[in-house]
Amino acid sequence: MVYISDKIKSSDTSISYVPTPLDLPISSTNTTSENQSNIINNQEEDEEENFIKNNYIARTLLNEPELPPITWLNWYKEVNWPQATLLCLEPLVALYGLFTTSFMWQTIIFTIIWYFLTGFGITAGYHRLFSHRSYEAKLPLRYFLLILGAGSVQGSAQWWSRGHRAHHRYTDTDLDPYSAHKGIFYSHIGWLLFKPRRKPGLVDISDLTNDKCIQWQHRNYISLAFFMAFVFPTLVCGLGWNDYRGGYFFAGVLRLVFVHHSTFCVNSLAHYLGDAPYDDRRTPRDHFFTALVTLGEGYHNFHHEFPSDYRNALKWFQYDPTKYLIEFFKLIKLANNLKEFPKNEIRKGRYTMAHKELNRFGQTIIWPKDNLNLPIITFEEYQELTKKNDNRLLILIAGFIHDVSHFIDSHPGGRTIIKSYIGKDATVAFYGGIHDHNTAAHNILAMMRVAICKYGGEVEYIKKRLGHIQTPTPIFA
Numbered sequence: 368m369v370y371i372s373d374k375i376k377s378s379d380t381s382i383s384y385v386p387t388p389l390d391l392p393i394s395s396t397n398t399t400s401e402n403q404s405n406i407i408n409n410q411e412e413d414e415e416e417n418f419i420k421n422n423y424i425a426r427t428l429l430n431e432p433e434l435p436p437i438t439w440l441n442w443y444k445e446v447n448w449p450q451a452t453l454l455c456l457e458p459l460v461a462l463y464g465l466f467t468t469s470f471m472w473q474t475i476i477f478t479i480i481w482y483f484l485t486g487f488g489i490t491a492g493y494h495r496l497f498s499h500r501s502y503e504a505k506l507p508l509r510y511f512l513l514i515l516g517a518g519s520v521q522g523s524a525q526w527w528s529r530g531h532r533a534h535h536r537y538t539d540t541d542l543d544p545y546s547a548h549k550g551i552f553y554s555h556i557g558w559l560l561f562k563p564r565r566k567p568g569l570v571d572i573s574d575l576t577n578d579k580c581i582q583w584q585h586r587n588y589i590s591l592a593f594f595m596a597f598v599f600p601t602l603v604c605g606l607g608w609n610d611y612r613g614g615y616f617f618a619g620v621l622r623l624v625f626v627h628h629s630t631f632c633v634n635s636l637a638h639y640l641g642d643a644p645y646d647d648r649r650t651p652r653d654h655f656f657t658a659l660v661t662l663g664e665g666y667h668n669f670h671h672e673f674p675s676d677y678r679n680a681l682k683w684f685q686y687d688p689t690k691y692l693i694e695f696f697k698l699i700k701l702a703n704n705l706k707e708f709p710k711n712e713i714r715k716g717r718y719t720m721a722h723k724e725l726n727r728f729g730q731t732i733i734w735p736k737d738n739l740n741l742p743i744i745t746f747e748e749y750q751e752l753t754k755k756n757d758n759r760l761l762i763l764i765a766g767f768i769h770d771v772s773h774f775i776d777s778h779p780g781g782r783t784i785i786k787s788y789i790g791k792d793a794t795v796a797f798y799g800g801i802h803d804h805n806t807a808a809h810n811i812l813a814m815m816r817v818a819i820c821k822y823g824g825e826v827e828y829i830k831k832r833l834g835h836i837q838t839p840t841p842i843f844a
């Protein structure tokens with residue numbers, strides 16, 4: 368359909384075939400009085416007050432001001448020295464080891480295995496089992512995951528899960544201990560280097576404080592962590608193939624650097640990189656790269672939407688080894704009750720986002736004028752106008768009067784046919800009497816609306832005038 372002529376193309380506006388409405392009074396009910404706006408303002412003030420009163424986050428942020436900001440003058444007092452020393456020293460020690468220790472293939476393989484095992488202690492243990500209870504695990508598995516998790520030196524499962532539950536409940540607010548809104552550095556490692564500016568938001572951890580395994584790990588965390596992070600890998604490599612040094616530097620320290628930053632990426636990268644297929648109101652995002660460096664925790668948008676689901680990735684091609692490990696635990700009868708969010712609810716998330724995207728696309732399109740912005744004229748007035756004004760070629764189709772002056776020469780069916788219907792009701796002809804027009808024709812026609820014909824069309828108008836159509840008597844007169 369060639370309807371943009373060279374003449375139209377060269378004009379200022381890209382839709383110059385759209386005519387201006389007829390210069391007639393418009394009936395509109397779209398008015399807002401001063402009283403109405405005052406009422407709205409008062410309502411807004413009340414709503415804000417009620418919101419603070421009834422909203423835990425707003426109330427807490429207002430009533431519990433945070434500690435003074437960290438500056439160049441006070442930073443050394445605000446550093447969390449034990450954590451900062453560990454996190455800053457470990458990459459240096461690992462680098463020293465890399466340049467001064469010879470590689471043994473057995474140590475390299477064990478380092479990779481130990482990286483995955485201690486990493487799984489966090490992803491399958493601390494995260495999906497203890498923080499989110501996304502499956503149930505038998506006692507031996509619980510201890511196994513707690514011991515491995517300690518080897519990744521990220522605090523006890525109770526401490527970790529307490530912070531993580533706050534992260535989910537207060538995502539992107541100041542009650543989220545590693546809020547992505549405070550910047551990628553802060554959410555990655557900054558929150559660990561400095562003392563927190565305020566307590567994380569309230570969460571329920573009664574299940575953790577009543578859990579014997581968790582409490583055992585919590586009490587013995589320091590010795591467990593030290594043993595599993597450094598002593599155990601050193602002993603395995605030393606007693607196994609006489610590589611104590613490699614065991615310590617590679618499977619111990621270097622592996623720890625990778626495990627740390629892998630987990631940290633879930634808090635930083637997974638809140639910045641990728642897309643939001645389930646909900647975009649908050650920062651969590653899905654991305655393959657993040658999944659790759661976090662043992663499958665990178666489908667974080669899905670995870671934040673459906674946190675009790677044992678899976679982070681749904682599709683077969685998405686990388687989520689933690690999910691497969693949990694399925695393996697189920698296979699060997701160490702895990703059961705693997706929770707899955709209902710498919711229908713997951714689809715709703717996808718649908719909402721697709722709908723939002725479509726709406727955004729729709730906003731880039733110029734739609735026909737609202738009916739309220741068009742004057743209403745009778746069929747006779749329409750005929751009069753066509754006779755009076757030769758410059759405006761008006762045509763009535765489906766109750767709307769259209770100005771086709773700029774379009775007539777581009778009409779694929781030719782100029783003559785349109786011309787013959789000027790000043791007449793062309794509804795039947797347009798809807799199949801002569802040609803059953805396609806959707807694009809309907810769309811472009813709607814853009815040329817300049818007025819509404821009273822009672823819809825010629826026949827309806829004549830019937831009404833002759834008294835053939837009775838206005839129905841209202842039930843409540």
Ligand SMILES: [Zn+2]
Binds near residue numbers: 534634651667
């Ligand atoms: Zn998150």
Ligand SMILES: [Zn+2]
Binds near residue numbers: 499531
């Ligand atoms: Zn989580």
